[in-house]
Amino acid sequence: MGFVFPNEVNVTWTVMIVLYPYITGLVAGAFIVSSLFHVFGRNELRTVARFSLASAFVFLLFAPLPLLIHLGRPERALNIMVTPNFSSAMAGFGFIYSVYLLLVILEIWFVMRGEFIARAKGKGLIALLCRAILLGNLEENEATRAADHKLARFLAGLGIPLACLLHGYVGFLFGSLKANPWWSTPLMFVIFIFSAIVSGISVLIFHYNLVCRLNRWPIDQRCLRSLGRYLWGFMIIAVALELLEVMSIAYKQTHEWEILSELVGKRLFVSYVVLQFLVFSLVPFLLLAASTLLKLRDEVANTLSWIAATMLLGQVLLMRWNVVIGGQLMSKSFRGFTSYFPGLWEKEGLITAAVIFTLPFIILYVFHRIVPLFPLAAAETKE
């Protein structure tokens, strides 16, 4: 254990704090994909544009949940917005989160207004709910749709810097802790943004593949290959930045490297070196390279990108684990280490984490039951 101060023996930021940046990252990544279509006109992503926006929304709903479960007095959480203390790094989260949530809701409202109107014209509880969501106005024509599209495009454009700010902010929470050499680097913000985009695209590929296979819908090959290419590009940047950061500290051989080298080489060797880099970065890199560069059959390319996306979801989760938990394993004395692994049934344990991570998918399914997220795919199957 070495020289560990008594108040450092127990790791206080648990797996809940690992899950918080992970889910926030999925939001930012999914939103960026939807913006590629809505703002930058990447029409090949039309198939997943709504799905990615809805994914961003449901993950956003659950992003603060791990934090609330971690808090001893969650009912006091809103105090950071009622009486914000701007000398606290956490003070800004409530505001950035609220503005971003509002923006995503507005964008969804404008993008999916047509579908809500179609449902609102029916009968029953869902129709009533849709009318309430539409604020009682069901007027629609081509010109109105075009005007809505313009507004949605403006909101999506505004959302890109906000998405970067939201997730960059999560990186800032760690990067600004100057007492911890594993966290304290300005590169942390950038690494978090790129890894967020990687996880966001990955969850879309994973989920789109899964949904198509389960429903026997035809896969939009152009869309999936495009997503695969984006994922490949962004993962190269994300992993390169992660490597550059640690290589830069290693090369400088500053006094922190003495403890960080042991952290990387021994304590986090399996989760960081072996799993995060050698398995969950290198293998997806090769799989995505193969599916992008080689002329493979669609089915093979899809399977490769599906496996790569699933592994990259794991890579980003490992990255969050290694950052959040790794940073707490070493003592501030720089001369000792503690250890941590969550229990299964603890309040902040693995089962709680699994339930939290499952909830957005359930809400996404409910969302899909109200407003179909893949109208094109469903229509093609019917034809």
Next chain:
Amino acid sequence: MPAAPSYRHSYRLFALVGLGLVVAVVVRGLLVPPSFGEQGHFRAAAVAEARAREPRHLGKARCATCHKKQAVLHEKDTHATVECENCHGAGREHVKSAGKVKLAVPRGAASCLACHQRLDARVSSFAQIDRAEHFRLVGVKDASTSCTTCHSPHEPLFLDRSLRESRLHPLIHRCRDCHAGPARDASLPRPANHPAIFECGYCHASIVKDFAARKHHRVGCTTCHLFIKESDYAGRIVRDADPRFCLLCHRGGSFRAEHAPPSVEWPKHREEMGGEPDQRCIDCHQDKIHLRPASATQPASAPSEKQP
């Protein structure tokens, strides 16, 4: 002619958002406590409220009014300075309900190790263990064995006289308190401002020399003659000769490994040997320890019959 776009829905939506913002600002204004910010970034009235609040922790004197037996043991032994509520939690509700609200009784090792986990950062005079190493030393094979299997939390070391009645002794500075590694050559010159070193043998040479040739020579002097620091200059030294202290290492049990120190069943062993009820291990096995010092007598208050 194409229909003109309708913005009515957008106006409604943005009006709703605007209304929401206004409501948020108003609600925020209502939620900020009146005394907030008067003395800093907190609610000034909170200080008076906290002061007026009835304490949840009552202190061990209050516990002693009902739990006399535990209090006597607790006051006598090494946990004398530890508050009951440190382990059992705040006692206010327990007292108010006349014992109907039960207090926590921590089991397992975690609550003990919160203080006694060996850490280089803890002062060396504080009792601390590495659990695996401790179990190896005393021959415990079942790693899930709770600390309370051998140590009573109210009387963890079974001191044979009260801690506060024990002898005052100059502070012990040992070389290894500051210097890691093997013992250095004592003849080497020390820096001028080096603190004085007290190895036990400096004053108790004959006993230490004799001890080195006996069975227990691997056990440190302060394992049995516990030293509890009281100031920067002195502490209490406690001799442990209560049979239950010896049994911490020598008691037989299913959790003991084969390599454990020789074990006995107590008080069966004493009865088999025809010992008196107040007979102590040391009365027969002094030769396993060291010479009996000239000053050694029976404890001031002879221990009553104690069951391990």
